[in-house]
Structures are given as structure tokens and as C-alpha cells.
Amino acid sequence: DGGITQSPKYLFRKEGQNVTLSCEQNLNHDAMYWYRQDPGQGLRLIYYSQIVNDFQKGDIAEGYSVSREKKESFPLTVTSAQKNPTAFYLCASSIDLRPGTGNTIYFGEGSWLTVV
Amino acid sequence: GQQLNQSPQSMFIQEGEDVSMNCTSSSIFNTWLWYKQDPGEGPVLLIALYKAGELTSNGRLTAQFGITRKDSFLNISASIPSDVGIYFCAGQPQVSYNNNDMRFGAGTRLTVKP
Numbered sequence: 001d002g003g004i005t006q007s008p009k010y011l012f013r014k015e016g017q018n019v020t021l022s023c024e025q026n027l028n029h030d031a032m033y034w035y036r037q038d039p040g041q042g043l044r045l046i047y048y049s050q051i052v053n054d055f056q057k058g059d060i061a062e063g064y065s066v067s068r069e070k071k072e073s074f075p076l077t078v079t080s081a082q083k084n085p086t087a088f089y090l091c092a093s094s095i096d097l098r099p100g101t102g103n104t105i106y107f108g109e110g111s112w113l114t115v116v
Numbered sequence: 117g118q119q120l121n122q123s124p125q126s127m128f129i130q131e132g133e134d135v136s137m138n139c140t141s142s143s144i145f146n147t148w149l150w151y152k153q154d155p156g157e158g159p160v161l162l163i164a165l166y167k168a169g170e171l172t173s174n175g176r177l178t179a180q181f182g183i184t185r186k187d188s189f190l191n192i193s194a195s196i197p198s199d200v201g202i203y204f205c206a207g208q209p210q211v212s213y214n215n216n217d218m219r220f221g222a223g224t225r226l227t228v229k230p
Contacts, residue, residue, distance in 0.1 A: 042119040042220035107158040
């Protein structure tokens with residue numbers, strides 16, 4: 001099936017530990033994104049990538065890092081510098097989102113990260 | 117970036133009733149998207165709108181791209197228990213600070229009583 005696969009679904013992080021969330025898509029989309037979702041708030045953009053080997057910071061990039069070595073993969077690392085990492089993380093992809101292209105964005109199933 | 121204003125924040129309705137929710141922005145948008153999210157799952161795209169005035173249906177769901185290009189609404193007719201979830205809007209501003217600027221509403225939590 002075509003789609004976006006995130007793993008793991010649930011992840012627990014100890015204080016001072018880095019953890020990595022995986023995101024893989026087989027939609028042949030150029031652009032990929034990571035969003036953070038907190039209760040009662042709209043999605044907030046962490047990082048995005050429009051093309052392999054290139055990525056840009058979103059609105060809340062501090063404490064996070066990404067890589068885009070392959071078109072289909074966009075892993076997110078939550079570093080120990082992120083002081084409040086407990087949240088639901090969503091990976092997404094699109095053909096591209098240049099204004100006027102009329103494209104749309106599709107989401108993975110999400111990953112829960114909890115600090116213990 | 118500035119998020120969208122979505123209302124209502126929550127709705128409690130009886131099965132069979134119709135539902136309406138909307139999103140507004142202070143700036144002009146060229147794309148409006150509506151998603152449904154079940155608890156602990158990723159959002160699923162319901163309807164995509166790309167043109168001012170566009171009215172699109174998907175089963176019992178109907179969404180419209182406002183003529184002013186600053187708003188959109190989603191209607192659900194004859195609600196059923198499986199409509200329960202969070203519905204949120206997303207949109208792409210006409211003028212963006214980058215090529216991947218998508219804004220999101222905070223969501224409308226829908227509860228349907230049998």
C-alpha cells in the first residue's frame with residue numbers, strides 16, 4: 001500500500017537521551033515535514049525538506065535535528081536540548097507546496113513520545 | 117506562522133443532526149484542506165479546495181472555499197457515531213514566507229450521542 005509509515009508508535013525517553021523517530025514514504029513525494037501536536041493547539045512545523053540533502057527549520061526547530069539522505073526517508077531526532085519533548089509527532093509529505101500548485105499534504109499515523 | 121481561527125472548539129450533537137464548522141484567516145489563502153483525526157492517529161484528508169467559491173462533497177461531507185478567500189466551512193449531514201473525532205482545517209496562504217507554508221486550525225472536537 002502507498003503511504004507514510006512512522007515508527008515507533010510509542011517511544012519513551014529518559015532525561016538527557018536522544019531519540020530518533022523514523023518516517024518513510026513510498027508516494028514519490030519530493031517534500032517531507034515533521035510537525036508537533038500538543039492538545040488544543042494547531043500543528044506546529046519542526047523541520048521540512050523539499051529535496052534530498054536539503055532541509056529547513058520550521059517554527060519550533062530548537063532541540064530537534066533531521067536528515068534527508070534518501071527521498072523516501074526523513075528521520076527526526078529529538079535531542080536532550082529539547083526541554084519539553086512529550087508530544088504527538090506527525091510526519092507528512094507532499095509533491096510540493098509552492099503557492100499556486102494546488103498540492104496537498106498527507107500525514108503518517110503519528111508517534112507518541114513521552115519523557116520518563 | 118499565524119495559525120487559523122477554527123470554531124467551534126467542540127460540539128456535542130445527537131445522532132442524525134447536521135454539523136457545521138468553519139475556519140477563518142486574516143489573509144488570503146489559495147488552498148483549504150479539511151482533515152479528520154481519530155485519537156492517537158494521524159489526520160486523514162477529507163476534502164481539498166483550490167478555488168474561491170468551490171463547493172466539494174465527499175459522501176455526507178461538504179466543504180466550501182469562501183468567496184473572500186479568507187474562510188472555509190465544513191458541513192456534515194445526518195451525523196453517525198463514527199463521525200466522532202477531531203476535525204481540523206489547513207490552508208496555504210497566497211503570500212508565504214517560504215514555499216512550504218501551511219497553517220492549521222486547532223481543531224473541532226465532535227461528539228455524537230447515539
